[in-house]
Amino acid sequence: MNLSATPHPVLVQAWRGGIVESAHRGALAVVDADGHVHTAWGDIDRPIFPRSAVKVLQALPLVASGAAERLGLSDEELALACASHGGEPAHVAAAAAMLAKAGVDASVLECGAHWPYHEGSARDLARRGEAPSALHNNCSGKHAGFVCLGCALDGGGDRRAFLRGYVEPDHPVMREVSASLQDTTGWDLTRSARGTDGCSIPTHAIPLRHLALAFARVATEQGLAPCAAGAARRLREAVARAPHMVGGSGRFDTRVMQQFGARVFCKVGAEGVHCAALPTLGLGVAIKMDDGNNSRACEVALAAALQRLLQPSGADAELLDTLADLTLRNWNGRVVGRLAAPPGGRADP
Amino acid sequence: MNLSATPHPVLVQAWRGGIVESAHRGALAVVDADGHVHTAWGDIDRPIFPRSAVKVLQALPLVASGAAERLGLSDEELALACASHGGEPAHVAAAAAMLAKAGVDASVLECGAHWPYHEGSARDLARRGEAPSALHNNCSGKHAGFVCLGCALDGGGDRRAFLRGYVEPDHPVMREVSASLQDTTGWDLTRSARGTDGCSIPTHAIPLRHLALAFARVATEQGLAPCAAGAARRLREAVARAPHMVGGSGRFDTRVMQQFGARVFCKVGAEGVHCAALPTLGLGVAIKMDDGNNSRACEVALAAALQRLLQPSGADAELLDTLADLTLRNWNGRVVGRLAAPPGGRADP
Numbered sequence: 001m002n003l004s005a006t007p008h009p010v011l012v013q014a015w016r017g018g019i020v021e022s023a024h025r026g027a028l029a030v031v032d033a034d035g036h037v038h039t040a041w042g043d044i045d046r047p048i049f050p051r052s053a054v055k056v057l058q059a060l061p062l063v064a065s066g067a068a069e070r071l072g073l074s075d076e077e078l079a080l081a082c083a084s085h086g087g088e089p090a091h092v093a094a095a096a097a098m099l100a101k102a103g104v105d106a107s108v109l110e111c112g113a114h115w116p117y118h119e120g121s122a123r124d125l126a127r128r129g130e131a132p133s134a135l136h137n138n139c140s141g142k143h144a145g146f147v148c149l150g151c152a153l154d155g156g157g158d159r160r161a162f163l164r165g166y167v168e169p170d171h172p173v174m175r176e177v178s179a180s181l182q183d184t185t186g187w188d189l190t191r192s193a194r195g196t197d198g199c200s201i202p203t204h205a206i207p208l209r210h211l212a213l214a215f216a217r218v219a220t221e222q223g224l225a226p227c228a229a230g231a232a233r234r235l236r237e238a239v240a241r242a243p244h245m246v247g248g249s250g251r252f253d254t255r256v257m258q259q260f261g262a263r264v265f266c267k268v269g270a271e272g273v274h275c276a277a278l279p280t281l282g283l284g285v286a287i288k289m290d291d292g293n294n295s296r297a298c299e300v301a302l303a304a305a306l307q308r309l310l311q312p313s314g315a316d317a318e319l320l321d322t323l324a325d326l327t328l329r330n331w332n333g334r335v336v337g338r339l340a341a342p343p344g345g346r347a348d349p
Numbered sequence: 350m351n352l353s354a355t356p357h358p359v360l361v362q363a364w365r366g367g368i369v370e371s372a373h374r375g376a377l378a379v380v381d382a383d384g385h386v387h388t389a390w391g392d393i394d395r396p397i398f399p400r401s402a403v404k405v406l407q408a409l410p411l412v413a414s415g416a417a418e419r420l421g422l423s424d425e426e427l428a429l430a431c432a433s434h435g436g437e438p439a440h441v442a443a444a445a446a447m448l449a450k451a452g453v454d455a456s457v458l459e460c461g462a463h464w465p466y467h468e469g470s471a472r473d474l475a476r477r478g479e480a481p482s483a484l485h486n487n488c489s490g491k492h493a494g495f496v497c498l499g500c501a502l503d504g505g506g507d508r509r510a511f512l513r514g515y516v517e518p519d520h521p522v523m524r525e526v527s528a529s530l531q532d533t534t535g536w537d538l539t540r541s542a543r544g545t546d547g548c549s550i551p552t553h554a555i556p557l558r559h560l561a562l563a564f565a566r567v568a569t570e571q572g573l574a575p576c577a578a579g580a581a582r583r584l585r586e587a588v589a590r591a592p593h594m595v596g597g598s599g600r601f602d603t604r605v606m607q608q609f610g611a612r613v614f615c616k617v618g619a620e621g622v623h624c625a626a627l628p629t630l631g632l633g634v635a636i637k638m639d640d641g642n643n644s645r646a647c648e649v650a651l652a653a654a655l656q657r658l659l660q661p662s663g664a665d666a667e668l669l670d671t672l673a674d675l676t677l678r679n680w681n682g683r684v685v686g687r688l689a690a691p692p693g694g695r696a697d698p
Contacts, residue, residue, distance in 0.1 A: 007698045014641060016542075016544035016545075017542040017554065018544075019542045019554060021544070021620055022620050022638075022640055022641030022642065023639050024640050025374070025639075025640075048370070049365060049366065110681070111680060112680025112681040112682075113680065119464070122475075123475035124475075127475050129476060192368075193365075193367050194366050195366025195370070197679070198685070199679065199680060199681075200680075200681050205368060271363070271370055272371065289371075290374075290640075291374075291638075291640035291642060292370060293371065293640060293643055293645065297640070330461065330545065330546070331460060331549075332461040333461075336546070349698070
């Protein structure tokens with residue numbers, strides 16, 4: 001399989017000095033809950049690794065199993081289960097609180113440790129002479145959610161022993177998580193590749209068409225089993241009330257959901273993936289930038305897609321105008337360029 | 350001008366779970382000092398911003414003017430003038446020493462401040478409760494070099510007053526620097542776009558063909574005025590003796606030049622640019638990855654090009670094998686993928 005076989009349209013251009021300095025190709029699918037394709041740019045049938053963009057789909061069993069309610073998880077904690085957070089103090093505290101509710105601590109986490117993505121929080125940690133723990137990992141909330149799901153599956157035995165290896169594909173926790181991915185996307189996960197994600201759980205290659213379908217289902221609750229539909233609503237509501245927990249200070253997903261509330265759920269993933277659920281339109285969106293690399297391009301591409309789909313006005317429009325046509329400044333704060341979608345959202349090869 | 354008009358070949362692929370997860374397109378030129386093209390992949394005649402990849406060309410007047418010798422600049426300091434450094438203590442100290450030799454201090458620097466790219470150094474700074482200064486800017490050595498060049502141009506007047514605005518295109522210092530770029534590349538800078546770089550100096554759009562020519566000239570000293578030829582040799586020698594100063598701990602350019610010494614000069618630039626001078630072959634190399642974004646792709650593409658061109662053996666081959674086929678590990682240190690050039694170095698659209 002080679003991405004080069006079908007050059008995708010350019011979805012984002014970086015401008016400097018009046019010329020296009022860099023360009024990002026990618027594919028984009030917009031689909032409704034019946035599977036009807038609203039937009040298909042590029043190859044939306046090639047399986048791609050959705051990475052962290054599908055955390056909300058992976059968190060559905062936490063709620064659908066009843067574990068979230070039994071443990072009394074808050075909006076903030078449920079939002080954190082869907083998050084790639086910045087490791088700010090509020091994120092770390094919420095992850096620790098989830099683990100405490102499950103009767104365990106951070107030593108059960110199998111996501112690995114890294115310095116907080118949020119620069120100020122990383123510097124504060126360094127200033128205190130501390131090192132990061134698994135709680136600072138951007139995936140710690142998702143993993144704490146897996147641990148809480150484990151409480152509904154462990155049969156009342158030795159919880160720590162049961163949880164060991166929960167990141168592995170054949171562990172009961174991960175089997176539930178993968179089943180949720182398969183049910184919501186309608187994609188047989190055995191049909192395509194499986195890789196290992198940054199936090200050691202499996203990532204399954206799924207076509208953009210099916211990812212967008214899953215997000216349309218999350219948006220509308222149609223096409224989901226009743227308990228999954230209720231879980232989707234509960235998670236959407238939690239994230240809309242606590243958008244800071246999904247990303248953090250200054251982060252794209254947080255800024256969008258702080259403005260749009262329940263009207264948009266969106267989530268970035270590594271290697272240039274972005275997915276969104278649009279309840280007011282009944283649509284799901286899935287984007288993969290060919291080059292991956294970092295999130296600058298998929299964020300601009302999603303902002304431009306939201307402009308086209310939502311036709312916003314007032315403060316909604318102002319925010320999307322800013323995010324879809326990013327001003328680039330240098331170390332002196334001087335404007336040196338911009339990052340924006342081509343007119344109409346795409347430029348063909 | 351639109352990059353999408355001519356899809357470039359894929360030069361680097363990111364693999365995960367047995368499939369290509371992401372792909373990086375780009376263009377590559379290998380040229381000799383007579384301008385004969387050894388390799389042309391993609392459009393090598395479209396002007397691109399070379400950014401920091403041409404710091405050695407911008408440092409030639411510092412030596413050619415006699416300023417470097419009069420001020421007694423060391424190998425380390427000359428290498429730093431060609432650097433995008435990590436802001437490690439040795440880099441900061443050398444930049445400060447250059448300014449002291451010019452009779453000024455860091456307050457004359459117009460590059461702006463940012464936290465050291467080298468993570469450990471950034472954390473040490475935070476741990477001490479300090480904030481970064483312009484000396485930590487990855488370009489501080491280049492700027493200190495501009496300041497030293499100013500010593501040869503200021504006519505003995507008020508040096509601080511003379512230096513003010515040295516980053517502007519019409520300042521005498523920057524006119525010398527731009528003239529060096531034009532002379533070495535053979536490209537009339539007025540023919541294409543001019544942008545502003547991250548450190549506020551101008552960046553001129555120049556075709557890869559001409560960038561590779563300039564590096565072939567630096568490699569061979571052919572096609573340069575005598576004083577520029579001598580300056581090229583002096584800078585190559587300085588960098589070969591002090592490769593740590595050009596990048597820093599663990600950085601691609603430093604690792605390559607620590608191994609290859611005077612046989613390779615290479616330098617990364619922002620937005621996916623990489624240039625190299627290969628004295629033993631008399632060739633110059635210039636690469637621009639379409640997506641820019643960060644340096645992961647251009648580094649792998651250059652390592653693969655060095656493999657093909659140099660046909661290395663022993664420890665040379667081992668290093669390039671590592672850099673041209675990078676193992677990707679996750680937060681747990683688990684191998685999750687690789688980053689490598691397609692067989693033969695390219696995959697066509």
